[in-house]
Structures are given as structure tokens and as C-alpha cells.
Amino acid sequence: MRIALYEPDIPQNTGTILRLAACLGLPAHIIEPAGFPVSDRAFRRAGMDYLDQVTILRHASFEAFAAWQAQAGIRLVLFTTRAGTSYLEHAFRDDDVLLFGRESSGVPDAVHQVAQARLRIPMRPGLRSLNVAMAAAIAVGEAMRQTGGFPAAEPA
Numbered sequence: 001m002r003i004a005l006y007e008p009d010i011p012q013n014t015g016t017i018l019r020l021a022a023c024l025g026l027p028a029h030i031i032e033p034a035g036f037p038v039s040d041r042a043f044r045r046a047g048m049d050y051l052d053q054v055t056i057l058r059h060a061s062f063e064a065f066a067a068w069q070a071q072a073g074i075r076l077v078l079f080t081t082r083a084g085t086s087y088l089e090h091a092f093r094d095d096d097v098l099l100f101g102r103e104s105s106g107v108p109d110a111v112h113q114v115a116q117a118r119l120r121i122p123m124r125p126g127l128r129s130l131n132v133a134m135a136a137a138i139a140v141g142e143a144m145r146q147t148g149g150f151p152a153a154e155p156a
Contacts, residue, residue: 001149002074002097003028003136006062006111009035009103016133017100020140022054025151029057029097031065035104062111069097078115079139080106081129087119092143100139103132 003021008014008030021028030038038058059065069076078099079087099115101107112118121130121138130138144150 001026001092001094001140001143001147003140004031004065004076004097004099005029005132006031006099006107007034007102008132010132011036013103013131013133014038017136018054018056019050020133020137022050024140024144024149026140027055027057029059029065031059031062035102066114075116076114077117077119077143078107078112079119079121079135080112081120082106082112083118083120085117085119086122087139087142088122090117090119092146094147094149096143098136098139098143100132100136 003017003026005014005017005028014030014034014036018028020026032038057068059068074095074097075093076099077090077092077096078101080101099107099111101111119139121135123130129135
């Protein structure tokens with residue numbers, strides 16, 4: 001399982017998602033350009049003390065990410081408010097890459113078209129969207145539950 005962020009806008013959300021990835025042992029992909037400096041120094045300045053515990057892969061563009069994904073032969077699962085299928089109706093695989101869009105605008109149509117699955121998190125009518133970090137936590141939790149991917153608990 002992998003998390004990917006499409007051109008993230010908000011460093012605090014990215015830091016929260018990187019912490020999620022660190023705690024669950026997942027690699028995180030950042031598709032640039034981001035709306036803030038994407039560097040170890042910038043993350044450390046933002047208080048990202050889990051940085052040494054997460055594998056971060058940076059891609060200079062969506063095209064570069066798509067080339068990596070195609071070469072790796074893994075499925076791209078896009079989370080979007082524009083999807084018709086609930087994430088609860090989807091069968092996740094342990095090698096899926098879960099893609100989350102830019103906070104301000106999601107992802108462009110071209111990205112929608114290349115995703116092998118487009119999923120939504122059901123919400124009450126009339127509300128725009130969840131915070132991207134919250135959406136990532138919800139989605140990753142279900143995907144890891146389905147695939148048995150949670151790290152083993154250490155004895156208390």
C-alpha cells in the first residue's frame with residue numbers, strides 16, 4: 001500500500017499525511033509542483049519529527065509519477081468527491097497506490113481518466129469535502145483493514 005499526494009497545497013496537511021504514512025509503515029509519494037517548498041528542511045521546520053521514519057518519493061510531475069506507476073505495474077486508486085463508487089464498495093489490493101488530490105482543486109480530468117479506480121468517501125449532502133489528511137486516514141484505514149496490512153502490535 002502506498003499514499004500519493006497530487007500537488008499538495010498545504011504543508012500542515014502534507015505533514016499529517018506523512019506522519020500517518022510513518023506510523024503505518026507506508027511509503028508516501030509527492031507529485032510536484034507543490035504549493036510550498038518540498039524539502040526535508042521545510043518539513044523539519046514544520047515540526048515533522050517523523051520524517052526519518054517515512055519513505056518519501058518525489059515526482060517532478062504527474063507524467064513522471066505515471067511513468068513510475070506504469071513501470072511498477074500497480075493500480076492507481078483516486079479518491080475524489082466526483083466519484084460514483086464508495087470506498088466501502090471497493091476491494092483494495094495490498095500494492096495499490098491511493099492518490100489524493102490538491103486541497104484547493106483536486107486533480108485534473110486527465111488524472112481522473114488514467115486512474116484504475118475512482119472512489120469517494122460518503123458524506124452528508126450539501127458539504128463540500130473532508131480535509132485531505134482526514135480523507136487519507138479514513139481511506140488508508142479501510143484499505144489496510146481489507147488487506148491485513150496494519151503493522152503487528154507490540155506486546156504491552
